[in-house]
Amino acid sequence: MRVHFIAIGGSIMHNLAIALAQKGFIVSGSDDHIYEPSRTNLAREGLLPKPGWYPEHITPDIDAVVIGMHAKADNPELLKAQEIGIKIYSYPEFIYEQTREKVRVVIGGSHGKTTITSIIMHVLKSIGRDFDYLVGAKLDEFQYMVRLTKDAPIAIIEGDEYLASPIDQRPKFHLYKPNIALISGIAWDHVNAFPTFEKYVDQFRLFIKHIEPKGTLVYNKEDKKLQEIVLEDQSKINKHGYRTPEYTINKGVTYIHTAAGDIPLQVFGRHNLSNIAAAFTVCDWLGVSREAFYNAIRNFRGASRRLEYVASDDDSVVYQDFAHTPSKLKASIHALKEQFPNKELVAIVELHTYSSLSEAYLSEYKDTMQEAEYPAVFINQEALKQKNAEAITTDTLKKAFNQPDLIYFNNITSIGEYLSQMDPEGKNLLLMSSGNYGGVNLVNYADKFLVKPAKGQA
Incomplete structure (x- = not known):
């Protein structure tokens, strides 16, 4: 072909x-x-x-x-x-055509999709199960982000709710027709495509209706809006809710409590624990034993740019995260504060998507950075020009975030200067963006924060 x-x-x-x-x-x-x-x-x-x-x-x-x-x-x-x-496909349509004879597991939701998908992939690989996949980030264990074979019986698919193609305005995850579907939660995103929260929520109602007959929906029972649409749905499918497991943090290590004992993790943050519960439930439906899941999850290091370690010294640590929507931003900041409660947090988020640059949407960020002692926002002015967005003022951002001490960076150089002048002692740094900070290598930012010239040197 x-x-x-x-x-x-x-x-x-x-x-x-x-x-x-x-x-x-x-x-x-x-x-x-x-x-x-x-x-x-x-x-x-x-x-x-x-x-x-x-x-x-x-x-x-x-x-x-x-x-x-x-x-x-x-x-x-x-x-x-x-x-x-010639027959024209969007890529989700073509993925469906290539997996129509397989058990399709589609991971949807406003947050956690990539991490949940990568956990499931990590577990299946660890026990030797053959599977195809589509995941939205490069994973250390896998050379590419898509695998399609003739014989693999399962396809694990990260299901994005954004539009399929320029000539197909349906959300991508409507096109996969899952046998097992997961929804991690609903928090308004993609406002250029879905201008109201209810229009956005409707996409998840339709996603549920696209589950194959007698299929399964796995969903986050802690999300009130999601719980509401699951209860109102009359589809003839299995419905299985999950909750964040109980956990403790001891000497910088997070442990989840299970019937098999406490399991130490290499990831942290309540949202990651919720992601683990989601993946556990899907793996259970795929016939993975609890023992096999818990053995595999001990070695899971996280997906790229999802609370990913960048650098550290004896006192401070730098992480990067894909967070840009309000719920992701708040969850990532909380995770760092919970994991390192005795450290102040420098949190810098880049706003660059159509959603986050919309002044009408900015109010959704209210109180999302309250836990950070040094909150800051970066907006690349080139991004504003490319999207024909209006200039955003410091006062607008402070009001939207409800954060009078918020710092606004409108050029990349000023971030480096800010971090170079800051004393890192007693502080951690979290850099958040779904973009790339104007193309700057984040290790350079980490060095500016952590590495200071010796006294007497320029």
């Missing part, structure tokens, strides 16, 4: 292209800009295209076109494919 990818450089798109090539498909692609790590990954597999759009490359011998969100509806290759009648 020959498949062409329009906007092949996307995070999932290029991983899907590689997975299909490894499965034996003939794969081609195009994009106007391809950044790292997509460029290196595609080049390694012989799939890196020449930059640009080339409608003359769209020929009738192509069996399918997969289009990514980076492309526009008037993309010349897309128009050519439509003209000659």
Whole structure:
């Protein structure tokens, strides 16, 4: 089968292209800009295209076109494919087509999707189960973010609620038709696509209705809105709720309490413990024994950029996190304060998505940084220009966050200067963003915070 990818450089798109090539498909692609790590990954597999759009490359011998969100509806290759009648898929549609004969486990929710998916993958790998997968971050244990095979009986899929493609405005997770579905919680996100909270909640109601007949819904019983829509749903499916397990923190190590005894973890934070409970419930439905799950979870180090360790010295530690929505931001700050209760916290969040840069949405951030002794917000001015967003003032941010001591950085240099001048003793640093802080390596930030010149040196 020959498949062409329009906007092949996307995070999932290029991983899907590689997975299909490894499965034996003939794969081609195009994009106007391809950044790292997509460029290196595609080049390694012989799939890196020449930059640009080339409608003359769209020929009738192509069996399918997969289009990514980076492309526009008037993309010349897309128009050519439509003209000659080639079947066009969004990537979630194509993932479904490749997994329709498998048990599809789809992990949805406003937060924790990547971590829950990665825990399930870690556990299944540890016990030797064969499975396909799609996960939204690069995991240390897995070379790529997508795997598709002929024989694996299970597919573990991270189900994003954002729109499927420029010509398909359905949320991605509606297209996977899960046999087992999980919802971790509901907190308003993607306001450019879902301008009200209720419209956003409706997407989860529909997600439940897309579960296959006699399938299973696993859900977070501690989320009141989620509990409400689960109770009102009349679908003929199994419903299994979970709760955060009891735990203690002793000498910097978090232990979950189980019938098999206390299990030490390498991750921390109440939200991560909730993620572990979610993954445990899914694994239980997949036939994984409790003993096997607990043995595997001891060695789980977390997903990339999810409360990920960056650097430390004898007194302070630096973490990075993907947090950008209000609920994620608050949970990540709380996790650091709970784990290190005797340390002050310097917390810097980059706001750069359409949602977080919307002044109408900013009020959702109220009180999310109250636990941080040194709260700060960074907004890259280039991001504002690219999204045609209006300038945001310091007073606007302080009011929205309800944080009079909030610091506002509007250029990348000022963050480095701030951290260089700060005494790290008795403090930890948390850097949060779903972007990349203007392309700066976070290790450089960690060094500016932790490493100070000796007295008498410049």
